[in-house]
Amino acid sequence: MNDTVYLVGFFCAIAIGFWLGRRDKRKKVRKSKERLSKEYFIGLNYLLNEQTNEAIDTFIKALETNPDSQETFDTCIALGRLFCKRGEVDRAIRVHQSLLARPSLTKKQSLMVQLELSRDYYSAGLLDRSEGLLTQLVEVNAGFQVEALELLLAIYQQEKEWLLAIEIGKKLLKNNVVSYSNLVAHFYCELAEEQVAKSNTTEGREYLKQALKYNKQCVRASLVLGKLEYSQGNLKESLKALQKIYNQDPNYISESVPLLEELRLEQSGSVQKSVNSYLQKCLKDYPSVAIVLSLAKEIEMKQGAKDAGKFIAEQLARRPSLRGLNQLIDIHIGIAEGKSKKNLGLLRELTRKLSDGKPLYRCINCGFSGQELHWQCPSCQHWGEVKPIHGVEGQ
Ligand SMILES: [Zn+2]
Structure with a gap:
């Protein structure tokens, strides 16, 4: 119902704007536009009757009749987006492919359709096709850079291609999208955890250093570094890494407690004393x-x-x-x-x-809750927003 109301409003606005803007043009032009206006309403009628295939044909035909019409181009783009949002990806692809086949498209219009088509492919799970189109768009750099990079980043995250994701994240940072520093740090942590699991401590340490370079507040990097140093017998270094969490995000101090207990059990009097005084300080403040x-x-x-x-x-x-x-x-x-x-x-x-069965962690962005800590929320896909629950049933 909302879609229908939106569509009626949208098409009426285009029709009125078209009429007001063009009424003083020459008769010949008016005749062509009147035909276009008629096609709009035929297309709209098809849409309202849920005859979407007929509607697509009508709008594409309108574009053929008036290849230079920006209004028709915008309508087709809006129609494709609407289909994609409603999960009718096949129809969205059909609209955008038909648009792309129009020789009259300007270079900018053609690139815009490529971006829309890459979104359709992404929604349909055709990641390779989407990636191919987006890579071309990024190389051309014609005004859709940030949108294309963001979609590429989503693809590389799904594919767990962390090095490629880092590359794209850095390009986004160069485009002044500062919020990506947190993501880049998490991607480095993903790489570090892979290396630590393979006992490649030098590589692991280097990736963690990069993670903290991009986000000094990255709790995950401190936790992984604490584990890495502990595995190498560097008890003081391990404790130092874990203590950083106090300033980075005290919500996560509880995550460091099991390793702090391991450190306390080691035969090192000074470390044992330091762990206990640190825990006392945490108890007082958090x-x-x-x-x-x-x-x-x-x-x-x-x-x-x-x-x-x-x-x-x-x-x-x-x-x-x-x-x-x-x-x-x-x-x-x-x-x-x-x-x-x-x-x-x-x-x-x-x-x-x-x-x-009570959840121990909750995402502060979408409210997803569970018994395991996910650095990337399985529901909203945000990074670093699933946190330990505090209170009677939690921490
Ligand atoms: Zn979430």
Whole structure:
């Protein structure tokens, strides 16, 4: 219904504009335009009756009758876009291919149709064809540079061609689209993770350096660097990398806690002390249940379960948390005996059911939630916007 209203308004506006603008022209020209106007309304009528193939034929015929008409060209472009948006990609391709076959098109018009056609191919999953057209457009550089680069970038992300994606991201940055620095950093992180998985630490380190060059706030680069340094036995360097997250984005501190615990278990007194004082600082400034439980583990190891339980209970009174409650019950189950132990077991079962299946991460852009951290949101495809959930059921 909205499409229909849009179309009626759109075509009426074109028809009125056409009439007002051209009424003082010579009779011969008027005759031609009147014929064009008639074809518009025939095409519109077909569209309203959902006879889309007939509508396409009519509009293309209008273009043949008046090859120099900008109005007809714009109408065909709008029609193709509408089909593409509605998922009728075959029809969009037909409109744009018919347009492209018109010898009367100017160079600029021809390039514009190529861009539209590459969008159609992309929507149809014909990535190679889309890429071919877009590469030509980028080389020509005739006014559609940013649109073509953005579509190429989407293709290379789908294909996980990270080096090509970086190249395009850098071209977009040269076109002053600054928001792409975050994406370029993530693409470098993708490459770094591939290299780290293959134990190519030198290459991995270099890619992470590039990631941080493009985005100093890239938490992911710090996390991967922390893991890389830890795998090489560079404990202090690993801790240094993880501590950067405090300033980069404290929402993600909880993601570094498992590795911080690994570092704490190493036989290095200074690192152990530094990890604990860092966790204390995080608890004070950016408290989360992951930090509370990690500090509780340390207390349990040094002072025993009762003190650990007391610490968790104090923290829970300040910031209620299901995960904290579960841990507190577990500690008391370990200490209790007889009927109390049995009752605590029942309570634990209940709280487990409450927390099971609850999402741990949510995208701040589209609201997608899940139990895994995705650096690229599977729903809206944005990078670095899926974050740990805080609050009673989260961190
Ligand atoms: Zn999202």
